[in-house]
Amino acid sequence: MRDVSFGQYYPTGSVIHRLDPRAKIIFMLIYMVIIFFVASYCGYALVALFLFTVTAVAKIPIKTLFKSVKAILVLMIFTAVINIFFYHEGKVLVDWWIIEITLGGIDFAIKMALRISLLVMGTSLLSFTTTPVELTDAIESLLHPLTYIKVPVHDIALIMSIALRFIPGLMDETDKIMMAQKARGAEIDTGGLVKKIKAMLPVLIPLFVSAIRRADELADALDARCYNASKHRTKMKVLKFGVKDAVATLIVLVFATLILLDKYLLGGLDGYIVEFVKGLAG
Numbered sequence: 499m500r501d502v503s504f505g506q507y508y509p510t511g512s513v514i515h516r517l518d519p520r521a522k523i524i525f526m527l528i529y530m531v532i533i534f535f536v537a538s539y540c541g542y543a544l545v546a547l548f549l550f551t552v553t554a555v556a557k558i559p560i561k562t563l564f565k566s567v568k569a570i571l572v573l574m575i576f577t578a579v580i581n582i583f584f585y586h587e588g589k590v591l592v593d594w595w596i597i598e599i600t601l602g603g604i605d606f607a608i609k610m611a612l613r614i615s616l617l618v619m620g621t622s623l624l625s626f627t628t629t630p631v632e633l634t635d636a637i638e639s640l641l642h643p644l645t646y647i648k649v650p651v652h653d654i655a656l657i658m659s660i661a662l663r664f665i666p667g668l669m670d671e672t673d674k675i676m677m678a679q680k681a682r683g684a685e686i687d688t689g690g691l692v693k694k695i696k697a698m699l700p701v702l703i704p705l706f707v708s709a710i711r712r713a714d715e716l717a718d719a720l721d722a723r724c725y726n727a728s729k730h731r732t733k734m735k736v737l738k739f740g741v742k743d744a745v746a747t748l749i750v751l752v753f754a755t756l757i758l759l760d761k762y763l764l765g766g767l768d769g770y771i772v773e774f775v776k777g778l779a780g
Contacts, residue, residue: 506666508626513742514556515627519636521743525750526624532754533616537761542612544760548753549620556627566622567615574611581607630662639737660716664709671708675701 509515514522536542553563567574581603588602628636638655645651676686679700686697 506625507629508558508562510557512556512627514552516742517627517746518737518739518743519628519632520639520737521739521746522624522628523633523636523640525746526621528750528754529620530617532757533613533620535757535761536609536613539609541757541760542609542616544753544756545616549616549623553623556623558623558626562626563619563622566618570614570618574614577614578607578611581610630659633662634659635733635735635737664712667712668705668709672701672705675704675708 533545536545550560553560582599583597583603585603585606586598586600588600588605590598590600591604592599624633634655637658638651641649641651641654680686684697684700686694686701
């Protein structure tokens, strides 16, 4: 449960933490889109360098960032295996019965695994450097134009804020329930898949009961205070786009431009590097 990074905040007080949360959300959207334009291993290396540099500036341990990938490791392996067996391009390496493994399939599987891992680490970095309240305020501000077509943006922002605040609490509650069940002799981590699923029932039932109880208590507290998501409510911290946000915007645009250059003008730097190495070897 500790490997689930979504909703977790890692306070360090860095310049990344102090950026406008609206800018960070836009940067993350650009990052998520631009990573699908990466055409070469050099491009992935550039994305990784950019991500790890931002992580270092944010003063977040690289180990903490890699933990977010551990949570989706099974998905990455499954995706890689599917691509190896069903992507048939390039030189054939294995051809046995209905199994055909090609060099292009392995190449595509590696790139897909890199893409998924970099996507997960990038989105985790947003969660590590931005509090749930800041994320909610930023989303509410970005969605403000929808209020002109009668979309309840304020209600949506309140729901998102409550949901994000519930995630760390539910994770702690799950850990406590699992430790309590293990102390009573429950074997949660042993046995086959079916046995593990059955062993999780004593954990899920009290977890759902606890979540419903917390939601009921929160609803009573909001009702007792006459709280509502009115658009006329004021904010203690007003979001402002400053000089540091403009500098960060310029850096992100330069990064996106380099990826697009590698995709459309250079056609992927891998071929040039291979030819250069061959020339040196010759």
